[in-house]
Amino acid sequence: MVTLITISATLLLVMGVFYRHYEMQITSDLKIVAHILQENMDLQTGYLPEDESLRVTLIDPDGIVLFDSISKAEEMDNHANRIEVQEAMLHGIGEAKRHSDSINQSNYYVALKLDDGKILRVARTTNSLTNIFVQAMPVVLLLCLLELIGLIIVSRFLTKSIIHPIEEVADQLDDIDETQVYPELKPFVNTIRIWHEKVMNSAKLRQDFTANVTHELKTPLTSISGYSELIESGIASEEDVVHFAHEIHRSAQRLLITINDILRLSELDSDGEELFEKLDLYEVAAGCVDSLKMQAQKYDVKVMLSGSKSIVKANREMMVELCSNFIDNAIRYNHPQGSVWVNVSTLQDEVRLSVKDTGIGIPLSQQQRIFERFYRVDKSRSKATGGTGLGLAIVKHIVMKHHAAIEVISEQDRGCEMIVHFNKPQ
Numbered sequence: 001m002v003t004l005i006t007i008s009a010t011l012l013l014v015m016g017v018f019y020r021h022y023e024m025q026i027t028s029d030l031k032i033v034a035h036i037l038q039e040n041m042d043l044q045t046g047y048l049p050e051d052e053s054l055r056v057t058l059i060d061p062d063g064i065v066l067f068d069s070i071s072k073a074e075e076m077d078n079h080a081n082r083i084e085v086q087e088a089m090l091h092g093i094g095e096a097k098r099h100s101d102s103i104n105q106s107n108y109y110v111a112l113k114l115d116d117g118k119i120l121r122v123a124r125t126t127n128s129l130t131n132i133f134v135q136a137m138p139v140v141l142l143l144c145l146l147e148l149i150g151l152i153i154v155s156r157f158l159t160k161s162i163i164h165p166i167e168e169v170a171d172q173l174d175d176i177d178e179t180q181v182y183p184e185l186k187p188f189v190n191t192i193r194i195w196h197e198k199v200m201n202s203a204k205l206r207q208d209f210t211a212n213v214t215h216e217l218k219t220p221l222t223s224i225s226g227y228s229e230l231i232e233s234g235i236a237s238e239e240d241v242v243h244f245a246h247e248i249h250r251s252a253q254r255l256l257i258t259i260n261d262i263l264r265l266s267e268l269d270s271d272g273e274e275l276f277e278k279l280d281l282y283e284v285a286a287g288c289v290d291s292l293k294m295q296a297q298k299y300d301v302k303v304m305l306s307g308s309k310s311i312v313k314a315n316r317e318m319m320v321e322l323c324s325n326f327i328d329n330a331i332r333y334n335h336p337q338g339s340v341w342v343n344v345s346t347l348q349d350e351v352r353l354s355v356k357d358t359g360i361g362i363p364l365s366q367q368q369r370i371f372e373r374f375y376r377v378d379k380s381r382s383k384a385t386g387g388t389g390l391g392l393a394i395v396k397h398i399v400m401k402h403h404a405a406i407e408v409i410s411e412q413d414r415g416c417e418m419i420v421h422f423n424k425p426q
């Protein structure tokens with residue numbers, strides 16, 4: 001369609017310009033002929049041009065036709081009212097163009113006033129623009145057809161070369177890096193690659209998480225099932241029954257804690273509307289230290305709190321979870337008679353929470369992984385102390401929701417310090 005429109009528009013324009021030029025050329029030719037005849041007096045009444053489209057007329061100053069190269073002069077009407085004749089009378093030279101609809105032709109006239117007052121008129125008949133156009137039509141149509149065929153072939157080839165790499169990318173999403181694409185497609189392929197990696201990663205994470213959850217739930221359930229089976233069979237002594245019941249209780253407790261943490265994680269995953277308020281983080285930390293007093297005594301660890309009132313914009317429940325998790329870990333992964341220092345302070349451009357301990361520490365290579373779900377450095381200690389491996393994953397979510405940053409400073413066997421940098425509220 002575009003090609004057809006372009007060809008037609010170009011054709012019309014070119015023909016218009018060409019025809020205008022053609023008309024000017026005819027008039028200028030007629031003027032030359034008129035001047036030649038003016039110089040040759042005897043040709044004026046006897047010139048019969050071979051070319052039938054050229055016509056010579058000699059007109060009396062009264063408009064009476066004296067001679068005409070085509071018609072008989074005496075049969076012709078008075079020419080005094082013809083524009084070119086009137087113009088020649090006034091200015092010495094005149095020109096005109098008249099169109100004849102019946103034969104679809106145009107007549108061009110040039111009239112010259114001779115020295116004796118007579119008018120010499122030369123005329124030429126040519127095809128009109130529409131006539132020329134109609135004559136050119138078959139060639140134009142043929143050209144259009146050829147162009148159309150050429151276009152179909154070229155556009156098929158182009159479309160293929162544009163679409164083929166896209167199809168290849170779609171077919172080989174896993175080897176997207178190796179797919180050869182043209183430069184214009186690269187940003188698109190890069191975006192697809194990044195999204196594909198994200199989707200694959202999240203699918204893998206989900207798969208790992210499901211496998212981990214199943215494993216975490218299976219262990220206590222197997223022990224519950226085993227001990228209850230022993231009680232059921234009646235072979236256990238009364239003393240054993242008490243012990244088995246205790247184990248069942250412990251495993252059930254473990255199950256509950258794990259399920260609670262999983263639920264909490266999925267709650268944090270969904271974009272719920274939490275209430276954010278301005279609160280004193282020091283006060284929250286003090287509350288957590290207080291409620292973990294018994295736990296600290298159990299592990300023979302001293303917990304010290306320092307700092308001052310520090311206001312952050314946060315969700316209170318999440319801040320309690322965050323502080324408790326850090327302090328609880330600092331106690332559980334500590335040595336007997338170890339210490340935990342909790343500090344909350346407002347610095348120049350941040351509010352800082354630090355929980356530092358004298359415990360077993362975390363090797364540098366594993367410091368980033370501890371925030372993954374179910375990742376434990378010290379597996380046996382974690383399980384023995386009731387850890388689910390989800391505490392720091394929950395902490396990471398909370399930190400992200402508060403647009404805060406987390407920092408781990410630790411070395412194996414040399415204690416650990418967890419620092420959270422909060423933005424100061426506006």
Ligand code: ADP
Pocket residue numbers: 325329330333357359360361362370371375376377378379382383386387388389390391392393415416
């Ligand atoms: P858990 O419930 O097992 O404590 P967390 O998600 O709270 O799980 O922590 C992940 C792992 O990071 C723990 O299993 C532990 O190995 C390590 N860890 C966390 N806090 C400390 C700490 N203060 N000192 C040493 N290791 C720690």
